[in-house]
Amino acid sequence: xxxxxxxxxxxxxxxxxxxxxxxxxxxxxxxxxxxxxxxxxxxxxxxxxxxxxxxxxxxxxxxxxxxxxxxxxxxxxxxxxxxxxxxxxxxxxxxxxxxxxxxxxxxxxxxxxxxxxxxxxxxxxxxxxxxxxxxxxxxxxxxxxxxxxxxxxxxxxxxxxxxxxxxxxxxxxxxxxxxxxxxxxxxxxxxxxxxxxxxxxxxxxxxxxxxxx
Amino acid sequence: xxxxxxxxxxxxxxxxxxxxxxxxxxxxxxxxxxxxxxxxxxxxxxxxxxxxxxxxxxxxxxxxxxxxxxxxxxxxxxxxxxxxxxxxxxxxxxxxxxxxxxxxxxxxxxxxxxxxxxxxxxxxxxxxxxxxxxxxxxxxxxxxxxxxxxxxxxxxxxxxxxxxxxxxxxxxxxxxxxxxxxxxxxxxxxxxxxxxxxxxxxxxxxxxxxxxxxxxxxxxxxxxxxxxxxxxxxxxxxxxxxxxxxxxxxxxxxxxxxxxxxxxxxxxxxxxxxxxxxxxxxxxxxxxxxxxxxxxxxxxxxxxxxxxxxxxxxxxxxxxxxxxxxxxxxxxxxxxxxxxxxxxxxxxxxxxxxxxxxxxxxxxxxxxxxxxxxxxxxxxxxxxxxxxxxxxxxxxxxxxxxxxxxxxxxxxxxxxxxxxxxxxxxxxxxxxxxxxxxxxxxxxxxxxxxxxxxxxxxxxxxxxxxx
Numbered sequence: 001x002x003x004x005x006x007x008x009x010x011x012x013x014x015x016x017x018x019x020x021x022x023x024x025x026x027x028x029x030x031x032x033x034x035x036x037x038x039x040x041x042x043x044x045x046x047x048x049x050x051x052x053x054x055x056x057x058x059x060x061x062x063x064x065x066x067x068x069x070x071x072x073x074x075x076x077x078x079x080x081x082x083x084x085x086x087x088x089x090x091x092x093x094x095x096x097x098x099x100x101x102x103x104x105x106x107x108x109x110x111x112x113x114x115x116x117x118x119x120x121x122x123x124x125x126x127x128x129x130x131x132x133x134x135x136x137x138x139x140x141x142x143x144x145x146x147x148x149x150x151x152x153x154x155x156x157x158x159x160x161x162x163x164x165x166x167x168x169x170x171x172x173x174x175x176x177x178x179x180x181x182x183x184x185x186x187x188x189x190x191x192x193x194x195x196x197x198x199x200x201x202x203x204x205x206x207x208x209x210x211x212x213x
Numbered sequence: 214x215x216x217x218x219x220x221x222x223x224x225x226x227x228x229x230x231x232x233x234x235x236x237x238x239x240x241x242x243x244x245x246x247x248x249x250x251x252x253x254x255x256x257x258x259x260x261x262x263x264x265x266x267x268x269x270x271x272x273x274x275x276x277x278x279x280x281x282x283x284x285x286x287x288x289x290x291x292x293x294x295x296x297x298x299x300x301x302x303x304x305x306x307x308x309x310x311x312x313x314x315x316x317x318x319x320x321x322x323x324x325x326x327x328x329x330x331x332x333x334x335x336x337x338x339x340x341x342x343x344x345x346x347x348x349x350x351x352x353x354x355x356x357x358x359x360x361x362x363x364x365x366x367x368x369x370x371x372x373x374x375x376x377x378x379x380x381x382x383x384x385x386x387x388x389x390x391x392x393x394x395x396x397x398x399x400x401x402x403x404x405x406x407x408x409x410x411x412x413x414x415x416x417x418x419x420x421x422x423x424x425x426x427x428x429x430x431x432x433x434x435x436x437x438x439x440x441x442x443x444x445x446x447x448x449x450x451x452x453x454x455x456x457x458x459x460x461x462x463x464x465x466x467x468x469x470x471x472x473x474x475x476x477x478x479x480x481x482x483x484x485x486x487x488x489x490x491x492x493x494x495x496x497x498x499x500x501x502x503x504x505x506x507x508x509x510x511x512x513x514x515x516x517x518x519x520x521x522x523x524x525x526x527x528x529x530x531x532x533x534x535x536x537x538x539x540x541x542x543x544x545x546x547x548x549x550x551x552x553x554x555x556x557x558x559x560x561x562x563x564x565x566x567x568x569x570x571x572x573x574x575x576x577x578x579x580x581x582x583x584x585x586x587x588x589x590x591x592x593x594x595x596x597x598x599x600x601x602x603x604x605x606x607x608x609x610x611x612x613x614x615x616x617x618x619x620x621x622x623x624x625x626x627x628x629x630x631x632x633x634x635x636x637x638x639x640x641x642x643x644x645x646x647x648x649x650x651x652x653x654x655x656x657x658x659x660x661x662x663x664x665x666x667x668x669x670x671x672x673x674x675x676x677x678x679x680x
Contacts (some may be wrong), residue, residue, distance in 0.1 A: 002380060016534075017527045018406060018506050022646040024416055027627050033251035033293045033298050035359075036380040045648050083527060084406040088440065089646060090625075092249065093358035104354050114376075114410055114442050115356055122360035132488050172374065173233040185281065185360070188264070189368045192237055196265075196370055197238055199228040200267050209463035209471040210241050 001124045003182030006140030008151040009078030012069055013142045019082060020089035021116060025098040026170055029054055038094055069127045073146050082109035086127075087116025096123045102179055104154050108159065110135050121175045122185065126154060153183060156181055215481035217378045218447055219413040221355035222478075226336045226472065228370055241335040243365045244321045245297035245308065247273035248627070249340030254302040263304045270367035271330045272303050272310040275320045275367050275577040276627045278588050280617035283313060292628065297413035306366075312671035319593025319619040320678040322346040322560035327593055329459025332447040333475040336363055343560045343643065345436040349429035350456070351448030353413070356437065376442070377411055378486040380480075382418035385494040390677035393428035394562060394641065394660035396420060398500035402510040404490055409441030412488065415480060416446050420494035426455040427564045433562045435643050438507040479520045490556040501522065501547050501673050502645045502658040504535035509645070510658065511547065518545035538647055540635070543564045548673050551583055552659070553636040555668040556588030556650070557661050559624035560616075562641035565599050567661040572605040574676065576666035580613035581671030588630060590622040614668065626651045639667035 029041050031054055040058035047070060049062040063070050069077070080099070086109040087095060096119045098185065099107070105125060108130045112120075120127040130138070142148045142163065145195060151160045160166040191198075204211050214222070227238040254381070257263070264270065275290035287293040296313065303310040311317040319323070322343050325331040331347040336581070337354035338344060340362040347354035361371055381400055400416075401408075414436050421429065436444025443602045453472055454461050463471045491499050496510035511518065511530070520532035520543065536543060557563075557571050567659060570593060580587050589609045590596040597619055600606055606616045623630040624642035631639055632654025644647075645656040661669065662676045 009525045010650060017531055020506075020644075022625075022644070022649050026648060026652070027625050030248050031295050033295060034255070035252045045652060051652050057367065085410065085440070088406055089342065089644060091340060091344075091356035092356055093252075093340075096358075110409060111407060113436075113440065115358060118358065119358035122358060136667070159305060172235070174231055174235050174372075184260075185372055186256075186260070186364050186367045188236060189364065189370055189372060193236065193368075195229045196239070196368060200266075200369075203239070207334070207471075207474060209332065209467050211268075212461060212467075 001182050002185060002204045003150055004105060004124055004126055004154055004179050006153045007078060008149055010074065010076050011079045011081060011142050011148050011150050012074040012077035012188055013081045013139050014068060014082065016137060017083040018088055021087055021092050021095040022089055024087065024093065024095040028052070030092060030094055033188065034102060038098035039103070042098040044069070046193065069118065075088045078103055079106045079108065079150050079152070080104045081135065081142060083112050083135070084109070086112050088113035088185050091115045093119045093123070096120050096125050100125055108135070108138065121179065124182065126152065126179060128159060130150070130159065130167055130169060215483045217480040217484040217486060218351065218445055218478060220484070221380055222334065222336065223375055223607060225334070226353070226658060229496050231373040235372055237370045237372055238373045239336065240338050241269065242330060242337045242638050243270045244325050244337065244339035244342060244344070244360070245270055246275045246276060246339070246518040247295045248276045249359050250302065250362055251295065251298045252359045253366060254306065256363040258641060262367045264308065264366050267307045269369060270366070271325065271328070272308050273321055273324055274299055274313050274316050276621045276625065278313050278620040279628055280367070280622045280630055281618050282482065283618055298555060301480050315593035316598060318367040319596065320560045320621055322434065322562060323563060323596065324490050325594030326350060327459070327595055329456060329462035332456060332462065333452055333478050338371065342437045343434050345442065345444045346430050346434040346560055348443055348445030349426055350452055351445065351475065353443055355442040359549050379409060379414045379441070379488045379490065379659045380416055380486040380491065381490045382493050383416070383420035383492050384418045385420060386423060386662065387420050387494045387497055388677070390499060390662065391497050392660040392662060393424050393431035395497055395500045396459045397432045398502065398507070398510045398658060400492060401435060401507045402500070404439055406508045407437060407440045409439040412441050413445065413548040414439065414441040416444060418494070421446055422449070423567060424429060426451050427566045430564070431561055435507070438643055448475045461625050467553045499660065499663050499676055501663065503539065503541060503547065504532065505538055505645055505647050506535070507643070507645060507658060509535055512548050513663065513673055517541050517543055517545045517547065545604045548675065551637070551672045552583050552639045552657070552667050554632060554638045555584060555587040555662050555664050556638055556640040556642060558592070559587065559642035560592065561643045562661050563592030563596065565596050567641065568596070568600050568605050570610045571665040572623040572659040574662050575612040575614065575669065576608050576678065577611055578669045583671045584668055587668045588617055588623060589614050590617045591619050593619045603646045612669070623650050625649060639673065668676055
């Protein structure tokens with residue numbers, strides 16, 4: 001996992017509530033057996049006018065000029081603004097894989113669905129929560145300002161606009177530490193293998209029916 | 214100190230508490246399917262890690278499998294590769310898999326409880342958000358992403374932060390014709406799709422206690438549609454009777470010991486919940502969703518709502534967009550909405566009781582002329598066999614419905630079963646998102662009885678008025 005410390009990048013606004021993971025990456029692309037290559041089909045149903053299938057050359061498809069990410073001014077965006085309950089629906093990790101593969105490292109929204117929120121951290125994406133009123137302001141500024149950028153400083157837990165206005169955000173300490181250092185959860189957990197074995201030994205006595213072969 | 218059911222399940226599985234409040238939580242059972250596992254097994258291979266406890270895992274292929282004749286295998290090469298990859302991974306890592314062709318194969322959330330692989334008091338995870346289903350047995354069950362699938366394979370644990378406690382109490386008795394599906398749709402309509410974010414929901418109250426264990430699975434299944442990763446119901450005598458005799462359930466002395474422990478799987482009388490929602494069961498009518506989010510749901514005798522009457526601008530715009538996508542006019546009576554297809558199946562409603570409820574409605578009747586296709590997809594090979602022994606398949610085929618092989622099918626249309634653009638479907642599944650059942654498809658979520666009735670009438674009807 002790639003670490004994330006600071007990021008200054010172009011901002012794209014996705015002004016819809018309850019964006020579900022079926023919209024972030026539709027089901028036909030879940031048949032892949034690898035983690036990469038989902039970027040061209042991120043928001044597939046909204047982004048293209050013709051139906052997409054795995055294995056197609058997505059560069060030749062008809063793009064939907066109405067969809068926000070297709071507008072020239074948002075090309076190369078690294079930060080996505082979203083609305084309430086972003087990432088609801090299925091547990092598919094293909095959703096953060098697609099966002100990451102497209103180029104997003106930071107999402108800013110007033111709230112997220114729980115599973116998606118977790119999945120982001122496991123893939124080096126920082127999902128920032130800011131109050132709805134701040135979100136309204138960021139959406140308005142993004143729309144009003146071509147080339148609008150934000151700076152994110154994870155260590156300081158701040159989002160700063162180009163005019164210098166700054167907003168603090170909360171983040172769980174352990175998640176912050178892992179993201180700042182690009183650490184793999186499994187390696188960290190295996191440092192506690194002794195505790196896991198001790199737990200199992202105790203439970204095999206307390207609740208042996210949980211260990212039937 | 215008094216505890217909720219969730220507190221008890223959580224506390225029993227904490228291996229280690231981290232300084233920031235997160236925990237290393239022990240996982241008793243992981244269920245594995247083909248869509249969210251290939252990258253996890255790949256990760257293990259890359260890091261040269263093995264599976265921590267092979268027998269804690271059970272796999273099956275469900276999302277990609279065809280529901281038609283399987284003698285030729287899977288024709289779609291991309292789907293086939295994913296299922297073959299699961300088979301190879303399970304063989305390589307020594308994990309039991311109910312493969313396609315095995316009568317025990319089926320939807321992962323149907324086969325877990327059916328095989329007794331899900332037991333009361335367990336922690337159960339799967340790379341699938343509808344893992345909440347298993348909470349119906351008094352277990353702590355929740356969906357995870359692929360990184361966590363890999364983590365659970367490698368360590369038999371997950372790093373988790375405890376959720377808050379919510380009690381949804383459905384008080385009193387529901388009226389005739391009102392099912393578990395209607396109860397859970399009404400709950401989602403009440404608290405919204407984000408209402409349970411950050412919570413584990415315990416479903417209680419007389420109406421939940423009165424449900425069969427299968428009905429409770431339908432309710433817990435859709436906890437995630439209310440935003441909660443985990444939904445659960447206290448274990449009781451019904452739970453014990455449901456589990457008794459199943460393949461992986463304990464036997465003999467161990468059974469007696471287990472049952473003693475399971476009797477503690479309920480919230481203490483004075484347990485404290487962070488949020489309590491009370492719903493009067495008597496007020497719940499058969500439900501039909503009208504929009505593109507499960508919270509966009511109403512009673513069958515109501516009308517499609519008018520966005521103009523919504524004061525919240527974000528919600529109003531969402532409603533207007535949903536009506537446009539669904540091709541519906543505000544004010545239209547729900548019963549005036551005609552359907553093109555009907556789907557009865559999915560991890561929400563594909564168990565034997567669901568099929569029986571649909572068969573009661575379908576018996577001696579025929580599919581309406583305007584309905585192009587009615588798919589009946591049992592949740593597992595064993596459910597299919599049971600239904601055939603009861604003659605349900607004959608009732609369905611006589612009505613012009615199609616009797617299929619088990620799998621996820623048109624719940625998410627990863628196989629060949631899908632809606633064409635613009636087609637409208639009465640579906641017993643769990644999500645009515647845009648394109649969920651096929652690009653441009655329009656989904657209305659209903660109970661099995663309501664779906665069967667819509668298939669016969671050609672439009673939604675109130676099953677309470679049907680004989």
